[in-house]
Structures are given as C-alpha cells and as structure tokens.
Amino acid sequence: MNSWQNFLLVEVCLKYSLSQKEQAILLAKFPDEDIVNDNNQVAEQSLKNPDLPISAETVTRQMWTIYNERFSPHPNREGFPDNERFSPHPNREGFPDYNQRSSRDKDAKFLAWLKPQYLEWLRIKNNNLVPPVIAYTDNPFIPLNDIITEQHLLFGxxxxxxxxxxxxxxxxxxxxxxxxxxxxxxxxxxxxxxxxxxxxxxxxxxxxxxxxxxxxxxxxxxxxxxxxxxxxxxxxxxxxxxxxxxxxxxxxxxxxxxxxxxxxxxxxxxxxxxxxxxxxxxxxxxxxxxxxxxxxxxxxxxxxxxxxxxxxxIQPWDENMVREFIHRRLANTQVSFTEQEIIQLTQESGGHPQRLMYLCHRTYSQYMEMMKTEL
Missing domain, CATH: 3.40.50.300 (P-loop containing nucleotide triphosphate hydrolases)
Incomplete structure (x- = not known):
C-alpha cells in the first residue's frame, strides 16, 4: 500500500466512517493523487476485488451515498445552508460545492480538495512530526504482557x-x-x-x-x-x-x-x-x-x-534496534536513560522485545519514583 492509499484509508475512509465496500470503491476510483477512474473502470476491477460492485450503475449509486451522506453534514447540523454546498463538521474540514456538478466534475473537485490535505499529511509524516500522545508522567513502556493490537505501538x-x-x-x-x-x-x-x-x-x-x-x-x-x-x-x-x-x-x-x-x-x-x-x-x-x-x-x-x-x-532485536526503541519511547518524556543503563538493558534482555519492555518499564518507574522524592 503506497502513501496515497494509506492517506485515503486513515485520513479519509476511517475518519468519515466509510464502510468496507465504500472504502474499496474510493481506493479504486482514486488509485493515486493524479488519477480518477470512471465508474465503468471501477466496476471492471470487481473481478479482482469482490468488495467492488460489478456494475457501473451501482458504483454511481454508491458514489452518490459517499458524496451526499458520508461527506455531507447531517440535515440539522448547524452551518449547512443548502444542498449545494458542504458545511464542515466541527472537528474536520468539509468538502465544498459538489452536489450540482456532473459525476466527473464531482470526482475531479473531490480529488482537488484531497490533494492539499495529502501533501500536508505527507509533509508531517516525512518529518516525523507526530503529536505527543503520552504524558511524561505515564510509563511509555507498555503493554507488558498483552498482544499489541494498536499498530502505532508496534515497533521494529x-x-x-x-x-x-x-x-x-x-x-x-x-x-x-x-x-x-x-x-x-x-x-x-x-x-x-x-x-x-x-x-x-x-x-x-x-x-x-x-x-x-x-x-x-x-x-x-x-x-x-x-x-x-x-x-x-x-x-x-x-x-x-x-x-x-x-x-x-x-x-x-x-x-x-x-x-x-x-x-x-x-x-x-x-x-x-x-x-x-x-x-x-x-x-x-x-x-x-x-x-x-x-x-x-x-x-x-x-x-x-x-x-x-x-x-x-522472528529474531530478537540487535543493539541498534534496542537503542531506537528506547529513544522513541522516551521521546515525549522528561526522562533519558544513561548509556550504562542502555547497555545493561540490551544485555539483560538479549534483544527480546517483551523482556526489554519489562526491564525498561521498571527502569522508567524508578526514575518516576526519584522525581517524586525530589519534589
């Protein structure tokens, strides 16, 4: 999955609660940031993707739903003046001015609306400008025993x-x-x-x-x-x-x-x-x-x-991977492990991810106890 498809999935499909079928249609219609497939071309892909409709007419109806329901506010939502324009949701930008246009014009307008968002998303992603999600008082070395199901926590x-x-x-x-x-x-x-x-x-x-x-x-x-x-x-x-x-x-x-x-x-x-x-x-x-x-x-x-x-x-992590893991988990905290601590953590864990997680969790907790004592 390339960066454009990843953007569509995370920032568009999931944010606007598209169904699995609607996600498949959107990904087939806009395969990259410069291409728009017509509804016939989308339907032709149903031979390879069972989530896609087999007829262009069904694609047309689904796209109407996507544009007029998924990317449109609810009827009673404040700021929705008429059916010709899209008023933004309080927590997200809206897609303006599409209802009166032909299908191809709507698609082109929609893509033009997405592209600057994609470029900004790509800039942030490439520069690793990820907003902090962990307060420094929370231990970032989790989970200790559970299977990792949240993909942003999976490392290496x-x-x-x-x-x-x-x-x-x-x-x-x-x-x-x-x-x-x-x-x-x-x-x-x-x-x-x-x-x-x-x-x-x-x-x-x-x-x-x-x-x-x-x-x-x-x-x-x-x-x-x-x-x-x-x-x-x-x-x-x-x-x-x-x-x-x-x-x-x-x-x-x-x-x-x-x-x-x-x-x-x-x-x-x-x-x-x-x-x-x-x-x-x-x-x-x-x-x-x-x-x-x-x-x-x-x-x-x-x-x-x-x-x-x-x-x-599936091999244990090497020393470089261990160091990168520790660095990333501590990035949004006020704690830094010493060089000696990192060497000891690497040796004691043997590069075993869960063992390392436990040892780092314990070391971080010790820092927190010292900070409380100093206060």
Missing part, C-alpha cells in the same frame, strides 16, 4: 511484515517461527489488520488463537463461525470453503499437538492451502518450533505444514 517489525506479504502475494503460505513471547502474536494482529490493503488478491482474514481451542470440534465450530457458514466438517466443509478466499491466521499452532486434535484436521488444512494456483486458504501460522519437528504423529509423512508454509524467523 515492518521488515518482517513486508516479507510476509511478499510471500503471500507470491502464492505461498507463511510460518512465523520464533521463541515464545518474541512478538509472533502481535505480528499476526498486524497482518490481520493490514491484509485488506496489502494482498494483491483480496482474501477475508480470519484469526484463530489455538490456545483457546482444545480439539477438532472446537476448531471446526470457531472456523465456521468466523467464516459465516454452517458448522460442518469433512467433504461438506471442503465444499463450503472452496467457495471462499480466506487468509487463515493460526496463532500458537503447536497447540495442535494436543490429544484433542487429529492428524486428519491438519491434513485437511494442508489440502485446502496446497496444490492449486489460487487455493481457498492461504495460511499464516505462528509456532515456537520449526515445522520439521512439529507433529510427531505424522509418522513417516512430513509435517502437514512443511512444504506449504515458507518459514519466516
């Missing part, structure tokens, strides 16, 4: 995320391999949230945490619920899933070695993710062991995910 894993999507877009599934608490679950959450805009061929992302699933029956029940199909297994499940295009993210996949899980379930997942140019499933699995040592009950057969998933090893 963009390279791994990019490689995962490159692998998925090349036609393979992925296995995230790393020691426990290294950040695999947070990576899965990032992939889950970014899949809609980084997959070249759209797939519905499904996330299952296998530490909360205890047997085959639980797995089938939760999978079918998330997909939105009747609970089924065997051939019936295969027929249902063959109608889908899914990105299945399985966390704690080593839990499938428990007695409640069978080899047949794993082989079925392998079959749905393998052997076709565009299979119903693409997998991203997270495990703490290499695939070739998982699932000893596979007997002489290879591990069911081996050969289907390309392994991506």
């Amino acid at each position: 894993r963009e390279r791994e995320i990019t490689r995962v999507f490159e692998t998925l877009n090349s036609g393979s599934s992925v296995a995230l391999i790393g020691e426990k608490k290294i950040g695999k679950s947070s990576l899965l959450q990032a992939i889950y949230q970014q899949a809609q805009h980084r997959l070249l061929k759209p797939r519905k992302a499904i996330y299952l945490n296998l530490s909360l699933i205890f047997n085959d029956e639980d797995f089938y029940d939760e999978l079918c619920y998330q997909v939105g199909i009747p609970v089924s297994k065997g051939r019936q499940l295969i027929r249902e899933l063959q109608k889908q295009q899914l990105l299945l993210l399985l966390d704690e996949v080593q839990q499938m070695t428990w007695d409640g899980f069978t080899r047949e379930l794993r082989q079925q997942l392998r079959g749905l993710a393998d052997g076709q140019a565009n299979p119903p499933l693409r997998l991203v699995i997270a495990a703490s062991e290499h695939l070739d040592v998982l699932f000893p009950d596979s007997r002489d057969n290879p591990s069911p995910f081996q050969g289907v998933c390309i392994e991506e090893f």
